[in-house]
Amino acid sequence: xxxxxxxxxxxxxxxxxxxxxxxxxxxxxxxxxxxxxxxxxxxxxxxxxxxxxxxxxxxxxxxxxxxxxxxxxxxxxxxxxxxxxxxxxxxxxxxxxxxxxxxxxxxxxxxxxxxxxxxxxxxxxxxxxxxxxxxxxxxxxxxxxxxxxxxxxxxxxxxxxxxxxxxxxxxxxxxxxxxxxxxxxxxxxxxxxxxxxxxxxxxxxxxxxxxxxxxxxxxxxxxxxxxxxxxxxxxxxxxxxxxxxxxxxxxxxxxxxxxxxxxxxxxxxxxxxxxxxxxxxxxxxxxxxxxxx
Numbered sequence: 001x002x003x004x005x006x007x008x009x010x011x012x013x014x015x016x017x018x019x020x021x022x023x024x025x026x027x028x029x030x031x032x033x034x035x036x037x038x039x040x041x042x043x044x045x046x047x048x049x050x051x052x053x054x055x056x057x058x059x060x061x062x063x064x065x066x067x068x069x070x071x072x073x074x075x076x077x078x079x080x081x082x083x084x085x086x087x088x089x090x091x092x093x094x095x096x097x098x099x100x101x102x103x104x105x106x107x108x109x110x111x112x113x114x115x116x117x118x119x120x121x122x123x124x125x126x127x128x129x130x131x132x133x134x135x136x137x138x139x140x141x142x143x144x145x146x147x148x149x150x151x152x153x154x155x156x157x158x159x160x161x162x163x164x165x166x167x168x169x170x171x172x173x174x175x176x177x178x179x180x181x182x183x184x185x186x187x188x189x190x191x192x193x194x195x196x197x198x199x200x201x202x203x204x205x206x207x208x209x210x211x212x213x214x215x216x217x218x219x220x221x222x223x224x225x226x227x228x229x230x231x232x233x234x235x236x237x238x239x240x241x242x243x244x245x246x247x248x249x250x251x252x253x254x255x256x257x258x259x260x261x262x263x264x265x266x267x268x269x270x271x272x273x274x275x276x277x278x279x280x281x282x283x284x285x286x287x288x289x290x291x292x293x
Contacts, residue, residue: 021102024101025098028091034091036087038090039085039086053135054142056139057146061146068174118204122197126190126194127190129189129194130190133189137185192242193249202257227246
């Protein structure tokens with residue numbers, strides 16, 4: 001066989017993989033577009049659902065729940081943003097399935113069993129984080145922000161014989177600005193809740209260890225504080241909530257990585273391939289040979 005024939009044979013699998021990848025991407029994009037169209041047709045009910053935290057806070061303050069459009073095109077872009085986010089969430093299970101169909105043929109049976117749980121856990125944790133942001137964090141944030149509209153209300157000042165009432169401030173928020181802030185909360189917390197999935201997967205691949213994560217705990221605290229300041233508004237309450245939640249997820253990640261390490265050690269001991277640290281020291285730094293099974 002000539003060198004050119006060898007190159008042709010090696011390029012054939014690559015072309016097949018690229019063709020398979022193109023097919024999976026086309027299916028994923030088609031599912032995403034279908035999800036966008038579906039969410040675009042029901043954008044108004046979805047938007048009404050997303051305004052529930054704001055309406056709850058305004059109702060407690062005795063004010064009607066109303067948002068306004070400050071530009072002619074704002075309503076269209078609000079519908080597009082809703083359909084974009086909703087379409088992605090609606091089509092993600094199918095997109096994840098296409099990813100799995102592309103990756104699975106190249107994995108061993110044991111690797112499939114290790115990777116599949118993380119593929120299932122990732123959307124679950126995102127939904128859990130998004131729900132926590134929507135039902136817990138967002139109402140607290142808007143209650144904090146809208147509390148400042150009380151400035152000037154109910155005050156009286158006597159000037160000569162006239163009594164001047166304080167300035168009455170009424171909230172009339174932009175629908176697009178409200179949606180941007182709410183989506184920011186949802187996406188930020190959804191991504192932060194991916195931390196246990198990511199670190200556990202890295203622990204499975206032996207990229208991180210429980211001891212290493214514990215050793216950098218103080219740096220993780222600083223990083224989480226910076227993250228809380230960046231992804232949340234200048235509100236101490238929401239920043240503290242995000243810090244507590246993410247740090248708790250970090251500690252959970254250390255626990256899960258430690259479990260992965262213990263399971264790996266148990267499997268290696270069962271195969272007779274595990275070497276204790278004391279035995280390794282007795283070898284004077286020489287690399288130990290694997291025991292025969």
